[in-house]
Amino acid sequence: xxxxxxxxxxxxxxxSSAGLSPATVTRLTKQWSDDHAAFQDRDLWExxxxxVWADGVHPKVRLGQARSCVLVLMGVRTDGRKELIALxxxxxxxxxxxxxxxxxxxxxxMRDPELVVGDGAMGLWRALAEVFPQARHQRCWVHKxxxxxxxxxxxxxxxxxxxxxxxxxxxxxxHAQKAVKEFERTYGAKWPKAVRRSATRPMNSWRSTTSPPxxxxxxxxxxxxxxxxVKLRTRVTRGADSPAAALAIVFKLAESAQARWRAITAxxxxxxxxxxxxxxxxxxxxxxx
Numbered sequence: 001x002x003x004x005x006x007x008x009x010x011x012x013x014x015x016s017s018a019g020l021s022p023a024t025v026t027r028l029t030k031q032w033s034d035d036h037a038a039f040q041d042r043d044l045w046e047x048x049x050x051x052v053w054a055d056g057v058h059p060k061v062r063l064g065q066a067r068s069c070v071l072v073l074m075g076v077r078t079d080g081r082k083e084l085i086a087l088x089x090x091x092x093x094x095x096x097x098x099x100x101x102x103x104x105x106x107x108x109x110m111r112d113p114e115l116v117v118g119d120g121a122m123g124l125w126r127a128l129a130e131v132f133p134q135a136r137h138q139r140c141w142v143h144k145x146x147x148x149x150x151x152x153x154x155x156x157x158x159x160x161x162x163x164x165x166x167x168x169x170x171x172x173x174x175h176a177q178k179a180v181k182e183f184e185r186t187y188g189a190k191w192p193k194a195v196r197r198s199a200t201r202p203m204n205s206w207r208s209t210t211s212p213p214x215x216x217x218x219x220x221x222x223x224x225x226x227x228x229x230v231k232l233r234t235r236v237t238r239g240a241d242s243p244a245a246a247l248a249i250v251f252k253l254a255e256s257a258q259a260r261w262r263a264i265t266a267x268x269x270x271x272x273x274x275x276x277x278x279x280x281x282x283x284x285x286x287x288x289x
Contacts, residue, residue: 032248039251040086045109049075049085050274051264052135054098054118057250070250071101075113078274080267084254085110089247091123098127106131114273141168151194152187160187160194 056069073085086105090097112134118124119140128135145164149157163186167179188195264270273279 029245029248032252033244035255036087036248036251039255040088040104041108043109044085044105047075047083047085047109048078048111048274049083050078050114050270051076052085052113052116054116054124055140056121070247071097072254073101073105076264076270078271080263080270082258082261082263084258087247087251087254089243093121093123095123095126098124099130102127102131148194152191156187156191163187 053074055072057072058069069090070087071090072087075083075085077083086101088097088101088104090101112132114136115138116124116128116132116135117138117140125137128137141164145161148164149161152160160183163179163183167176167183170176170179184195
């Protein structure tokens, strides 16, 4: 998309009646940059995020570095509401870039979340171990499913995808383990590589005693669906005249999408998780500490 196409794309985002002249676009991106700067400097002491999703969003414009993307953190508060936490540019695979973002959040008052969900990028997990060592890690099931399915021939992919969905949609760990064994029995003989990539390794961290499945872990296991409302609209950054403008627009997209995020399932249980209640098969087995 050329610079001449940038204004129509923004009009689609803001509404066709926005009347965006080049001067208006310049003013808007400057205002959005200022809004983003204020957002990144706000106090987080009163914001308790129990669950956090972390992912990289790739705008349709080259940022400051050749392999940069926008690092995004979203969280679930103790009342079950989803909220944008932070957004900054950085190399997606870089431990230091994730650590810089996480350190800044801790500096502003963010405490260790109970669980962080992300893709397979090792930089994120190393940074979490350094900055928020109490947080448990969960690999995104959408990314995991994609990796497993890609190790299979196309003819076997639909059935394997459905079988993996049965694993992560089960109501408790026991049923999930049975579904894992069924997956291994069905696909292990012909495609051992896919089984090695399957759900057996994530089972150790999935739905442990302090993470009840019906508090929103069903959606929390998926970073891709969580970020889709932002990712699907980053095309409006094509034609942005600078990395700063692209970053400002992605921030405004995320802020706009936030208004339509639904609270997680059974939000009343999130505070119990934060307070130390233990759960088995989705039900509390001990009082909060």
